[in-house]
Amino acid sequence: MRPLDEQTILVTGTTDGLGRALADRLAADGATVLAHGRDEQRGLATVSEIRRATGNDDVHWLRADLASLDEVRGLADQVIAEYDALHGLVNNAGIGTVEGGGRRLESRDGYELRFAVNYLAGYLLTRLLVPLLVRSAPARIVTVSSVGQAPIDFDDVMLERGYSGLEAYGQSKLAQVMMTFDLAEELDPLAVTANCLHPGTFMPTKMVRAAGVSPATPLSEGVAATLRLVADPSLDGVSGRYYNGAREAEPDPQARDPLARRLLHELSDRLCGL
Numbered sequence: 001m002r003p004l005d006e007q008t009i010l011v012t013g014t015t016d017g018l019g020r021a022l023a024d025r026l027a028a029d030g031a032t033v034l035a036h037g038r039d040e041q042r043g044l045a046t047v048s049e050i051r052r053a054t055g056n057d058d059v060h061w062l063r064a065d066l067a068s069l070d071e072v073r074g075l076a077d078q079v080i081a082e083y084d085a086l087h088g089l090v091n092n093a094g095i096g097t098v099e100g101g102g103r104r105l106e107s108r109d110g111y112e113l114r115f116a117v118n119y120l121a122g123y124l125l126t127r128l129l130v131p132l133l134v135r136s137a138p139a140r141i142v143t144v145s146s147v148g149q150a151p152i153d154f155d156d157v158m159l160e161r162g163y164s165g166l167e168a169y170g171q172s173k174l175a176q177v178m179m180t181f182d183l184a185e186e187l188d189p190l191a192v193t194a195n196c197l198h199p200g201t202f203m204p205t206k207m208v209r210a211a212g213v214s215p216a217t218p219l220s221e222g223v224a225a226t227l228r229l230v231a232d233p234s235l236d237g238v239s240g241r242y243y244n245g246a247r248e249a250e251p252d253p254q255a256r257d258p259l260a261r262r263l264l265h266e267l268s269d270r271l272c273g274l
């Protein structure tokens with residue numbers, strides 16, 4: 001990998017929590033940071049705070065609501081139009097188990113909201129940015145999943161028959177792992193790697209506070225585990241792994257099921273119009 005101060009890295013969901021802290025850290029280490037979020041005012045404030053705190057002016061705001069696949073396409077188009085290279089993509093943005101009171105909500109495209117925001121948006125963004133990542137090689141795709149995983153019922157992916165925010169969150173997080181394993185099989189690991197992780201259990205962020213859970217892991221641990229996948233030179237060429245913090249771990253068994261992987265891949269392409 002290149003030194004961080006020669007890298008351009010897109011992090012989704014930088015207006016709060018883990019994404020914000022990671023963006024801070026990458027900027028402090030001299031990377032050009034493309035800081036994504038959905039709220040223009042908070043995003044611009046975030047970028048100016050990071051610039052001021054780190055002295056790094058190469059921090060740039062990108063707005064897109066990941067609950068809309070059109071906005072995801074616009075985000076990818078903007079990155080491709082404005083940046084010659086992309087060395088890192090961190091799929092971090094997400095919603096937890098209780099947003100919307102834990103009720104079933106839908107994205108602007110009519111898809112179950114947790115599946116749409118946590119998984120499908122990152123799927124489409126990644127697929128659209130792969131050619132730029134390949135041109136910029138060596139490059140890394142890092143996806144922030146969770147240990148909270150639930151197998152996908154392919155007869156009811158949109159969870160129309162009975163709904164729990166916990167299950168919806170869990171299936172979206174497992175889908176991210178499955179996407180990572182597919183990408184790792186498709187891409188030359190000497191060019192672009194794809195890895196994912198559970199950053200830490202109950203870090204003190206908005207989604208954990210909203211769930212009324214007592215924080216158990218400092219945010220700094222999640223930042224270190226994620227930063228390691230983005231920037232540790234010892235992981236050059238290492239691809240297709242799922243980590244719990246810094247330890248390699250085994251995800252829900254469905255992630256290794258070839259039929260489930262094929263069904264999810266085909267469904268995702270169809271839902272995204274790819």
Ligand SMILES: NC(=O)c1ccc[n+]([C@@H]2O[C@H](COP(=O)([O-])OP(=O)(O)OC[C@H]3O[C@@H](n4cnc5c(N)ncnc54)[C@H](OP(=O)(O)O)[C@@H]3O)[C@@H](O)[C@H]2O)c1
Nearest residue numbers: 013015016017018038066067093094146202203205206207
């Ligand atoms: N916290 C934990 O203990 C924990 C454990 C395991 C995994 N994770 C994973 O870590 C990642 C980061 O979560 P966090 O704990 O840092 O949560 P957070 O503080 O709630 O931050 C989530 C980020 O995602 C953004 N986001 C949410 N919905 C969006 C949308 N529709 N469009 C664009 N951006 C959107 C949020 O934007 P706003 O600021 O506008 O809301 C925020 O920037 C998530 O993928 C989560 O599943 C967290």
